[in-house]
Amino acid sequence: MLDPTEALHLILDVCTPLPAEDCELDDALGRVLAEAVIAPEALPPFDNSAMDGYALAGGSEPLPAGSEWLIEGEQAAGDGASRARRGAWEIMTGARVPDGLDRVIAVEQTERLNAPPRVRLKAAVAAGDNLRRAGSDVAQGVAVLAAGTLLAPNHLMLLAALGVAGVRVATRPRVAVLCTGRELVDDAEAVLASGQIRNSNGPYLAAALPRAGAELVHRETVGDDVEAFLAAFARVRDAGARVVISTGAVSMGRYDFVPEALQQLGATAIFHKVAIRPGKPVLFARLPDGTLFFGLPGNPVAVAVGLRFFVEPALRAMLGLPREMPxxxxxxxxxxxxxxxxxxxxxxxxxxxxxxxxxxxxxxxxxxxxxxxxxxxxxxxxxxxxxxxxxxxxxxxxxxxxxxxxxxxxxxx
Structure with a gap:
């Protein structure tokens, strides 16, 4: 039997990164970046207020508590650039700070006075207080996300804030699943006949493969028959799969026909049987067109092990990611x-x-x-x-x- 480390090396020797493709931001959740993202603009894009209050100017000196300032204008979120010459400007959270003003005091630290409209400071306020400076979060032109990043909602928030409409991502490997066994029943509502079991491997792989970065393009259950398997394989090819996973029929029993079917397909068997438990009869082959084939034993946990420790490293390599560390x-x-x-x-x-x-x-x-x-x-x-x-x-x-x-x-x- 083959050492599992050597088996993994044989898999990775024939796996190369897939080409990158463009992906709109709305569709990018769960995709892997193929290229670093460079900030096209600064964040924040302009100096803005961190709270509701009053914007003032005072140079290098703090403005003392008790000082009074005429209210000269108002700046709300969404207002464009304004030029302030003197006095205080009422300002809202997130609003652009008028040019010429250099600090904000919170409304709670002020007293509004009338005749004429003015504001009295209840606390001192220094230059830069309560300001969010342009570029203080992200400077324009810096790398914000590295190649290989698995895009999560927090990444999409950052990209949207920077005005990034789309990204270059690794193409998802196109995978097909063929579950073998005449005992398998796919219909959850069907009453099982004697000797039948429900197909749990198909739903498991259909759920796990997209989570592992693959695109599931075909899934089918076939009986213990070479001809039926070959017909199903033709449908797999029509679906454009470049990786095929079968479950069952790879051991030494009378109905373990997958090795024979692969011979008829012209596949080259790279290994069959690895020194692991569970899943010892795992088979790996390559078809003449480069399609990779993983034959996993039919027991559910053997399928889970085969996916996690042989198929997923192959997918990882196709996504352009480095070896996983435990x-x-x-x-x-x-x-x-x-x-x-x-x-x-x-x-x-x-x-x-x-x-x-x-x-x-x-x-x-x-x-x-x-x-x-x-x-x-x-x-x-x-x-x-x-x-x-x-x-x-x-x-x-x-x-x-x-x-x-x-x-x-x-x-x-």
Whole structure:
């Protein structure tokens, strides 16, 4: 069996970044920047008031409490540039400060007087007080977001404030999913016949792939039949998929037909069987047109492991991102495993009583058990050579998705 590290190297050797494409800002959430974004303008674009109050001028000296100033004008948010010669200007939060004025005093620190309209200061106010200077947040021409940034709502807020209408993003890899097995039932309302099970792999992959940066272009369930699989593969090609994921039919059973189907498609098998658990029979191949094929075993947790540790690194490379680095977290309790296999264990990472992170390996590690997968917030990776790891041992931990920061909140209780 192939070492999992070598298997990953073989995958990455045939994965290259996809070309960049233009994306409007309204469609950019969750996309990966292909190029750095340079601020086209300053933020704020002009000096403006940080609060409702009065704008004044006083040079280098503070204006003392008790001084009175004639009210010469008013400046509301949205008003254009004004020129102030003297006195006080009533000003609203966010309004452009009239040229010639250099400070703002909050309305709560003033007293409005009449005949003539004037304002008395209840506190001293110095130059620059309560002003938001042009460019104090972002200077024009600086890089504000780096290539490789996964665009979140806070990034879109910044770009919108800078007047950025669109960005260059990595093209999403086009992926198709083929679930195999005549026992699979897709209709959630159907009554199961004897020997049938519901297809959980299809919905899982359909939800996980977009989160991993891919575009799902085709999804289909086929029986244990080479001809049906080849017909489905023709539809996959019509959909423009450049990555194909199948589930099931890659082991050594009578109905494990995927290797034969790949031969008929002219594919080159790069590896088949890796020293991991779960998911040992994982298959990776390349078709003559360059399409990548991942054959994952059919058990649900084996599918999740194959996606997370083989498919997602390929997607990451296609998105132009660097290799993912794991967290290193101590085990909350001891762990044993068979040697010569790298284990991927469902785990919960949470804070201990001292506020540090620890990883708790969950009960129910068998590859058919989905409930423990739903309870997990991380994968604990136990290396090939290890067999007994005591509590406190540092292990590699990965979140559920390569693009999103893991949620390591709460406790183990």
């Amino acid at each position: 967290w290193r977290v101590p085990l909350a309790t001891g762990c044993t495993k068979k040697p010569r296999l790298r284990f991927h264990l469902k785990a919960r990472v949470a804070m201990d009583a001292q506020g540090g992170l620890t990883a708790q390996v969950l009960e129910g590690q068998e590859s058919y058990r989905i409930r423990s997968l739903a309870q997990a917030n991380a994968w604990a990776v136990i290396p090939l050579e290890a067999s007994l790891l005591p509590a406190g041992s540092l292990i590699e931990v990965y979140g559920p998705s390569h693009l999103h920061s893991p949620d390591f909140g709460g406790s183990h209780a």
